[in-house]
Amino acid sequence: MNGVPSNWGAFFLPMSQIISSKTKPRIAIQGIKGAFHEIAARKFFGQDIEIEECRSFPELFDSLDQKIAPIGVVAIENTLAGTILPNYALLRNSDFRIIGEIYLRIEHQLMAIENASLESLRKVYSHPMAIEQCREYFKPFPHISLVESEDTAASARFVQESNSVELAAIGSRLAAKHYGLETLRQNIETNPHNFTRFWVVVSKDQTAEFVQNPNKSSISFVHKHEVGSLAQILLLLSGHGMNLTKIQSLPVVGQAWKYFFHVDLEFDDYEQYQRAIAAINFQVDELMILGEYPRGQKEG
DSSP states (O other), X not given: OTTOOXXXXXXXXXXXXXXXXXXXXXXXXXXXXXXXXXXXXXXXXXXXXXXXXXXXXXXXXXXXXTTXXXXXXXXXXXXXXXXXXXXXXXXXXXXXXXXXXXXXXXXXXXXXXXXXXXXXXXXXXXXXXXXXXXXXXXXXXXXXXXXXXXXXXXXXXXXXXXXXXXXXXXXXXXXXXHTTOEEEESOOOSOSOOEEEEEEEEEGGGGGGTOOSOOEEEEEEEEOSSTTHHXXXXXHHHHTTOEEEEEEEEEOTTSTTOEEEEEEEEOSOHHHXXXXXXXXXXXXXXEEEEEEEOOXXXXX
């Protein structure tokens, strides 16, 4: 594509008003530098980017809404921990839409300051999810306590600032690099089949400037309260050649026994996909397209 830097990948058109050719893309992430969100952002956009750190997912969407950053990278599901359900609501209730996805292998490193060792450690800090994914590794070391914190990268920064050989963190290789820590042990996660899927989101008014040739869609709908209505919707999608790769339900707040259904569809024919959406539109009380985008490359 003419005018597009090669490290932005094959899924993007020129950024025009969003990002001028003289500036780096500014990407909002959950967490601080060294978090797995930063790794995902760099995997998608390349290394020549700027990071907007956000302490939480609501703060991330606020930063987009306030135009502090034009692009966000948002985790949505993990193969071990499951779906991050609140992020569906954050996206659905926002003015932002998905323009891409990233699949990232999550590899946990044990890191500490120089001269620290497994014998010197007394406490290891990390996000609760990371601790659970690495707990088995520490069973032979009863002298080490595992301490929960808000973020893997923030734990690495805390260990750096503490400058104590008794403290360590679980986090990414990038976190160790950012905060000048030594890696005591690599890949200490119990299950190596640990992957996280991330969305790339932008303002819905700007999606056309980013995406071409989509072959995946994320939709949200509330089906009519009739016997067999959900089955009918799924049959219609299947009958139009849609490959349903994910279906997730969430309660509609304030309406007992009514649910939003979030469905990911893969397709090869965009016109056929449009016909499928038109067909189910008559079967639902509410339908929202959360994003149409190129499917991401899965690892493993």
